[in-house]
Amino acid sequence: MTDESTNEDDWEVLDSVVEYETGWYQGGYDLLEQPDGTQKKYYWAEIQPAVVIVAVADDELVVVEQFRPAIGEHCLELPAGLVEDGESYTTAGARELREETGFDPAGVSLLEEFWVATGVLRHRRGIVFAEGLEPGVPERDTNEFLSVGTVPVSEALERARAEPANDATIEGILLAEHEGLL
Incomplete structure (x- = not known):
């Protein structure tokens, strides 16, 4: 309108x-x-486009915990990262999931792509869903200090809403729930 x-x-x-x-x-x-x-x-x-990955294995949601200097707190988040030139959100999602967590997905699908914080940012975000995860060895960037874990899907939204909550994790979980994937 x-x-x-x-x-x-x-x-x-x-x-x-x-x-x-x-x-x-x-x-x-x-x-x-x-x-x-x-x-x-x-x-x-x-900021160049970013991807957030909702990855599920055996009714467990893959999460990472990392310190975020901008807010001075450790955050429980979905795996995420920047989309490299020429990559789709799904390709970037599979790559970032492998790099950060070691999990290699059998399938990745785009749930949504949108502008973020349009009052101040020129930034697009894609939320992808990853399934069929095979464990492997992470290949993190030198500036990635994070730990990988899982939370039961049944507790995912509650855990994501606990402080310090962040937008990308809540968005990813809500979109996946809406699509009937969680």
């Missing part, structure tokens, strides 16, 4: 400025002329 008095043509980008780059993401602002003729800077951070 859009208000006919304001559509995307009413928002002119006058300038786009990248203020910083980290190699992992970049941030800046767009100077826009708003529909009423005023100008405003809209700040953003741009």
Whole structure:
């Protein structure tokens, strides 16, 4: 539903400025002329697409626990990672699951792809479901310090909602439950 008095043509980008780059993401602002003729800077951070993996084996959900410096806490999360150039969400999901947990999935399917935090981020996320897991040896990146575990599917949402809860884990579990996969 859009208000006919304001559509995307009413928002002119006058300038786009990248203020910083980290190699992992970049941030800046767009100077826009708003529909009423005023100008405003809209700040953003741009991150390459990421994938979150809902992986199930024998009524157990595969999870990882890791310290998140941004909030200063250990978090129980679904395995996740960045999508590399040329990868689909399903290919990236299978790769990230193998790298982080050692599990090799027989099948991976895309549950959903969407924009994240549209008020400030230029970032897309895909949620994938992985099944038919064969155990193997993780091949973690040098900056990945995490432990792998499982939680019973019947307790997954309750555990995901416990502080410090995070959006990607809750979203993944809810989407998989909605699709009848959990």
